[in-house]
Amino acid sequence: MTVADHLMIRDAGKRLAATLLRLSARLGSHPSVAPIDRLLLTQSDLADAANLSLSATGRLLRSLHSQGLIDVSYGEIGIVNAPRLQSLVEKC
Numbered sequence: 001m002t003v004a005d006h007l008m009i010r011d012a013g014k015r016l017a018a019t020l021l022r023l024s025a026r027l028g029s030h031p032s033v034a035p036i037d038r039l040l041l042t043q044s045d046l047a048d049a050a051n052l053s054l055s056a057t058g059r060l061l062r063s064l065h066s067q068g069l070i071d072v073s074y075g076e077i078g079i080v081n082a083p084r085l086q087s088l089v090e091k092c
Contacts (some may be wrong), residue, residue, distance in 0.1 A: 012052055017059045017088040019050040020070065024079050039077045046077065 004035065024036045024045075041049075047057035061077070064070045069085045071078035 012050075012056055013060050013063065014089055014091065016046070016050045016052060016057065017064070017069075017085050019046065020064075020079065021076065021082070021085060021089060023049065024082070035079075035082070037079055039079070040075060041077065042075055043072075 020039070023039055023041070025034065038059075039046075043057050043061065044054055047054045050057065053059070061070065061072050064085070065072050067084070069079075069081045069088075071080050
């Protein structure tokens with residue numbers, strides 16, 4: 001999938017998950033690129049990358065965190081369970 005394909009995902013949660021996976025080099029990257037476990041970006045940056053409002057991004061991040069898929073701290077988002085995050089996107 002390309003970036004444009006990810007942004008066309010209608011479900012906001014799936015679009016955010018796809019964006020997190022893309023930014024962590026787990027989706028749409030060359031196989032030689034090693035995945036990143038911690039993304040150094042703000043929620044605002046992530047909202048822009050996923051084409052979502054800041055409030056929607058915050059709500060969705062809290063949901064993903066409560067499911068044990070990500071860890072959120074100041075200026076940083078960690079990918080805790082990439083396979084389950086990937087399964088959210090594959091349900092598109």
